[in-house]
Amino acid sequence: MALYAVAPLRGVEHLVLDDLAAYAQDRGWTVPAGCAVSDAGPLNQAPAVRAGWQKVRAAATGRLVHGVVVPSFPHIAYRPADWDTERSWLLEQGLFVVATVPTELQAGLGPGELRA
Structure with a gap:
């Protein structure tokens, strides 16, 4: 597994990655060396310009990982396109x-709300 997150400020990336590592460890997933990566800055930054995300892509292309753990999907890409x-x-x-x-x-709507 690769771990990936975007932190709002430099120097705090490890805080988010520590949570992702604990999540992966609880599930028995292995994170290869160099596959816990982050970027700093706003979420709306294009994925193509994020060095950390490019490392995840390289690990996936090289078949080093089979999945990615993120805090939420906007950490990968914020804009719909x-x-x-x-x-x-x-x-x-x-x-x-x-x-x-x-x-x-x-x-979204809960099951009880759908009947109303």
Whole structure:
């Protein structure tokens, strides 16, 4: 597994990666050396200009990892067009992605509300 996150400020990346590492460890997933990477800056930065995300892509292309753990999917790509591109690439590589925290995409109507 690769671990990936975007931290808002330099110097705090390890805090997010530590949480992702614990999540992976709880599931018995192995994270190869060099595959816990992060970028600093805003989430809306294009994935193509993020050095850390490019390392994840290289590890996946080299078949070093089979999945990616992120705090939420916007850490990979914030803009819908960027997400479509990255999602297509992830599928082409046969990778799965696990988000460790709930995202806005999971918010919606509950079963009781659907009957109203």
